Amino acid sequence: MDTPPFSELGLPAELLAAVEKLGFERPSPIQALAIPPALAGKDIFGLSQTGSGKTAAFTLPMLARLDLDLNRTQAMILCPTRELANQVCEDVHRLGSALGKLHAVPVYGGAPMDRQLRALRAGAHVVVGTPGRVLDHLRRGSLDPNLIKTIILDEADRMLDMGFRDEMEELLAALPPERQALFFSATMNRGVKSLIESFGNDPEIIQIEQKAKTVTSIDQCAYEVRQRSKVEVLSRLLDIEVSRLSIVFCNTKRTVDEATEALLARGYAVDRLHGDITQQMRERVLNRFRDGTIEVLVATDVAARGLDIDEIDLVVNYDLPQDPEDYVHRIGRTGRAGRSGRAVSFVFGRDVHRLETIERYTRSPIKRARVPSQEQVEGRLADRLFDDLKERLTEGRFDSYEAQVDRLLEQGFTPTDIASVLFTMLREEGGREFNQIQEDREEPGQRGPRRGGEPHKRKPQGGDRRERRERSSQHMDSSDMTPLFLSLGKQQGVKVGEIIGMLYNEAGLPQGSIGHVKLFDRNSRIDVAKDVADRVIEVCKGSTLRGKKFILDHDRGPQH
Template identity: 40%
Template sequence: MSDENLTPAEPEQTTFADLGLDERVLKALKDVGYETPSPIQAATIPALLEGRHVVGLAQTGTGKTAAFALPILSRLDLKQKSPQALVLAPTRELALQVCEAFEKYASRMPGVHVLPVYGGQGYGVQLSALRRGVHIVVGTPGRIMDHLEKGTLDLSELRFLVLDEADEMLKMGFAEDVETILADTPEHKHVALFSATMPSQIRRISKKYLTDALEITVERTTTTSPNITQRHLFVSYPQKVDALTRILEVENFEGMIVFVRTKNETEMLAEKLRARGFSAAAINGDVAQVQRERTVGQLKSGKLDILVATDVAARGLDVERISHVVNYDIPTDTESYVHRIGRTGRAGRSGDAISFVTPRERYLLKAIEKATGSPLTEMQLPTVEDINATRLGRLDDRITAALGSAELDTFRDVIAHYVREHDVPEADVAAALAIVLQGDEPMLLDPEPVRPPRREPRDDTRSDSRGSGAPERGRREDRGDRRGAGGPMATYRIAVGRRHKVEPRQIVGALANEGGLGRGDFGRIDIRPDHSLVELPANLPAGAWEKLRSTRISGQLIELSSTQERTSRPFKKPHRKGPRD
């Protein structure tokens, strides 16, 4: 690799038009409101347009996607149907984000085809697209290798190869795949490698596969407003809608923007929120300007509370009512993160920003925290109890406000008349009015199912094997004064097992509801083929015993019976399936 290094300064007067980009690309940039290139863009774009190899040392959030996407698009040959550019990304999420960026920058170039290639997606979609012809392939190393081995991806005419977040790819174990792909692509191609760090393995790959490369180092300090409280919630993708719904229930917000990555997701999520009773609308790049202005006007006036938007659609949006921003899909670059949460906490006002982080996106959270210097506080998913307490609190506030109404005396006479005529206590009339007020939806949610306790070592009266006599973690003495906590336990047999497709949570839920049992009353659960063994308090009250004997699980009468096995006896290792807690 070349000894030539470049540490670009912040460009003062440089515009994208000064960098030599294709006119159609410049028009697309103007459409999305981009005018001034970031430091890495100003340094990288001319070098790539000249055909040089580039190593970019830059943190996430410095604008490196545009730094390689814009020159690639400017040099595409639309007549060539085989792939001309390959971008390797460490994760599916980043691959999709890069694809979306290419499509955005190619909006004024009809006929450009970009294909995401990643694991978890069916091969059929990818094979069909490859047969029709694509110009740019963005994929994860593993799935790209699969296609190369199957002979379904032809890279013989490849002209551009980009390694995006190369250090992350190596951390995830893709080093061998990356080197194989580099070795199997044409020798005369232009390579751009971007990495937040420069470990020895990256340095070795650079020297081996990049000739006379220009090394560009960008240090970026991106700050966020101190008026914004920043939090994150670890959540799986299928849980996101439920998590957002719960947050909307408990957070005291005025107006909110929920950011998602794609246009389709804006419409789908807004529809799901409306179905749950929230005032929500979507804006994205496909929404006409007149409709966009109408929607933003409704948000400003209070007729609309939640806006579901993409980054581009929310650009330049300044609405005083926005108290909260939710990153439903966490952005893959810090610049977008700062731009998004900057929609709240403006002009000295306070604001809240909440980011959903899936297990595979933890590295994005770390990148944002490192780049901004602002740690995001972890929050917990609001519980049913939290939601019910919030609903009751809001009802209290409405009642308090109504007590100051000028119409209070009129309605007091109406209630007094009803009490006299029907001989009903005033408290019952108030409760009936609350039922009328709630409508078809219940005001309070049902309690969440009781989960089986964690399978931790338990020691009721025993010492450990070393005879220390110290209580073990998880002893029932430490679980409070709930019925059965600390008392003797016995093993009971119930006539449902694996063939009835029963799970521990169903057993706990049914027995807790029917027998009035608490979380501390359950011990081990061993699900066997045609029956199950459950640890419960040894001295079950007669009423609970009778109720449990007639309980059904999955339509099957459980026929509860005692096996007279005490917890001091050895208990076989459970062979059950399902969650342990």
């Protein structure tokens, strides 16, 4: 639908200035329909999918109703997860940046209570939080509900699914009867309907008709992949796709851990997110994912709720979700803000029938595709290497090694030989070996070997693995790292990914503990977090890598 400009929705000048500064040209359909009645003080119920712009739809009218000279809580936003609460609170500050004295605070479990108490005592105009912790503050008396003008329930259906019904009802019952209620939900199920009937005041229902439940800019496909082949196929996809950020969804915490460790061992910039991760670590992981230090995030559905990052290019369903609606939520993480996106699902056996159910639910076809072959990945990486080399030559971005080249030419080597060897060395630097899998010999939907098919020869390949590691290490704070010496190097055939995987597995390190790894001929230099360095050295005593014993100690100086 064509929407009017923000200037015609009735917003005050300060909020229009913030919207213009953020680069929004026209409101989304949910914003155009929800903002005017919300500004008029009406209760509303917005049926809104992920990525539709609902945060601004409820935040802008909420901000317009605040009295910033009164340092008391006047608005409350309830969210299902800590991550969403943090993200919404950031959006409140961004959209209210021109208001000057706005004070909004995120409130959720797992964070220090004393810090939240200080923020509430200082006078927070807006409280954004999860139902459990917000109710805790209400019962303690640290949150005064008497002046709250607006209550917003973001993803109301998800909060009910997570078991927050009692907390939500107690919070809503404690608010002044004349307050405004804005309900937003992806579905109108029985629980949501009951909540609105009990606590809404004749809300205006706003629903945007969608012909398909998925974003049309998302390219969806499925690969028929056995469980034991998933890590290899995922690695090939990450190698062949040109993606800034990727998110991999698993159904269980155990699978998240196993997939993360396997990818770390192969040299990928990866981290995990699931219910057992501490809140401090969750926030650190999300920040590193947002700034690109981590390129691949492996997560469960609940842990990834509220993940609102526009730059995600690839979503992988490592495990197919049980619920078609979860599939919609997952792939909705990509293809945002006018960008194209790609969603890939791994299926096998009964999953194929579940995939057909998802297609019927979304009214969107999911094409079946052949697993990328080793040769395809190798070709794509070689093309990237060629393009990078051509760009550097064209722009003159290289150091002069004419003397070394002349020496090789004098010894009878041709320019073609020299260039070929250098290409090979670049490809092998930090590379990994492909694993042979059954899917290499099958067509999509075929369970047996392909007729006349032979196993592909294994070729070492690494492509731009080195670039990923270097980019990751550049984001590390070097003051928090200390160098360690490892008595194994290129001559022993060790790879950077093997060293990283061994250290994480042996010492059980928290993610982000390992920085840059430099391989020399007979040894290696590893940057690790200072607070775990001694533990790593102690735990690795007597360990082996590639069947070889090694010495790991603090780096005492040049030994290379």
